[in-house]
Every structure is written in structure tokens, then in C-alpha cells.
Amino acid sequence: DVSSFNAVLVDVRWPKLALATLSAAREAGKPAILDGDVAGDGVIEMLAPAASHIVFSQPAAERLAGTSDLPEIVGRLKRKYEHAFISVTSGENGSFWFDDPTSKIRHLSAPEVKAVDTLAAGDIFHGAFALAIAEGMPIEETMRLSSMAAALKCQVFGGRTGAPSRTEVCDALRDWNATPLSLLPA
Structure with missing residues (x-):
């Protein structure tokens, strides 16, 4: 029962439960958000049709x-999964997504940080993304919040122990929000 939640986020590690959760x-x-990471053959293809938002890792x-x-x-990927918001995260190369209103690809550069440990950065990105979507943030703000949270981590x-607080992310965003987005042809 997901009726009390504002969004769900699943990954590819338990496909049957993930599919049931996305479908519910x-x-x-x-919002039914899929962390589209590298998975066994057919797993993404099984889960993606049930997702409203898919944030892929670059390798996947x-x-x-x-x-x-x-x-x-x-x-x-947008042509393959037309029904869903599509994004690809690429670590220090930033994130790319299909902007449905303009039918263009958008690119957001990653915040410049001195990386000490990237363990769990993708999980932090996905968690911040799910939070922002659940709160109804516009997609550009969602991508900025998620990118900054992952960069600060x-x-x-340390994995989860390196997760920034919301206050830390919002403080860091004040200076970084001026970063322009690139708009690329689809």
C-alpha cells in the first residue's frame, strides 16, 4: 500500500518487488521512480514501463x-520509454535529461568539488531526486538539488555517513544556482 506516500523509489536489486511497487x-x-542501474538481462526492460521517472546511471x-x-x-532512451521522465547521471560530467516541454536534451554540469569518496553518491542523488519530486519541485530545481546533494557527499x-543535510545542500545551492543549463538537440 503506497497511498500514504508522495512518491516511491526503487532500484533493480529486487525486480519483482520493484515492479509491484512501481505499479502500485x-x-x-x-510518482514511480526507478534507479536505472546496471542489472541482469531484461530487468530494466521489465521495470521501466511501470516507472514514471527513470534516472539511469551512465553505465546502464x-x-x-x-x-x-x-x-x-x-x-x-526517451524514444524507448516515451511515457517516463528520462535522465542519465554521469558523475563529474553532470546529468542529462529529456525536457518534455521543449523536446530537447538538457545538461547540467556537476558542481566542482574535491572528491574524496564517491561511494553512495548515486544513492544520494536518487534519494534527493525522489524527495524533490515528492515535494512537487520543478524538474530543473530537482536536478540541481540532486546534483548538489551527490557532489557534497x-x-x-563514507557511504551514507557522508550524506549532507538538507540545510547543507540548500546553502551550497545559493551560490551554484547561477550555473547555466545547456540545451542540446534531441
């Missing part, structure tokens, strides 16, 4: 799209 969220009219996206060109990957050794 969609039926309840809630490259594997599915058959190319390493990030804007091309986003375009291919990388400055601290």
Missing part, C-alpha cells in the same frame, strides 16, 4: 542505448 504507485497516481544507459554519446543516449569519506 502508478495506480495510486504517485550506455548498455541499453548501445552508444557512449550521452545526449544520444538520452534521446534513444563526494567531499566526505
Whole structure:
């Protein structure tokens, strides 16, 4: 029962439960977010149709799209999963997503930080993304919040223990929000 939640986030490690959770969220009219990481054959293909938002890791996206060109990957994945918001995270290269209103690929550079440990950065990104979507943030703000949260985590050794607080992320965003977004053809 997901009716008391504002969004759900699943990953690829327990596919049957992930599919049931995504499906229940969609039926309840809630955002159904998939952490599209590298998985066994057919797992992403099984889960993606039930997701409303898919944030792929670069390795998983490259594997599915058959190319390493990030804007091309986003375009291919959007054509494959037209129903969903599509994004690809690429660590220090930032994040790319398909902007549905303009039908363009958007790119947000990653915040420049001195990385000490990247363990759990993707999980932090996905958690911040789910929080922002659940709160109804516009997608550009969602991507900025998620990117900053992941970048701040990388400055601290340790997985979850390196997770920044919301206050830390918001403070860091005040200076970084001026970073322009790139708009690329789809």
C-alpha cells in the first residue's frame, strides 16, 4: 500500500518487488521512480514501463542505448520509454535529461568539488531526486538539488555517513544556482 506516500523509489536489486511497487504507485497516481542501474538481462526492460521517472546511471544507459554519446543516449532512451521522465547521471560530467516541454536534451554540469569518496553518491542523488519530486519541485530545481546533494557527499569519506543535510545542500545551492543549463538537440 503506497497511498500514504508522495512518491516511491526503487532500484533493480529486487525486480519483482520493484515492479509491484512501481505499479502500485502508478495506480495510486504517485510518482514511480526507478534507479536505472546496471542489472541482469531484461530487468530494466521489465521495470521501466511501470516507472514514471527513470534516472539511469551512465553505465546502464550506455548498455541499453548501445552508444557512449550521452545526449544520444538520452534521446534513444526517451524514444524507448516515451511515457517516463528520462535522465542519465554521469558523475563529474553532470546529468542529462529529456525536457518534455521543449523536446530537447538538457545538461547540467556537476558542481566542482574535491572528491574524496564517491561511494553512495548515486544513492544520494536518487534519494534527493525522489524527495524533490515528492515535494512537487520543478524538474530543473530537482536536478540541481540532486546534483548538489551527490557532489557534497563526494567531499566526505563514507557511504551514507557522508550524506549532507538538507540545510547543507540548500546553502551550497545559493551560490551554484547561477550555473547555466545547456540545451542540446534531441
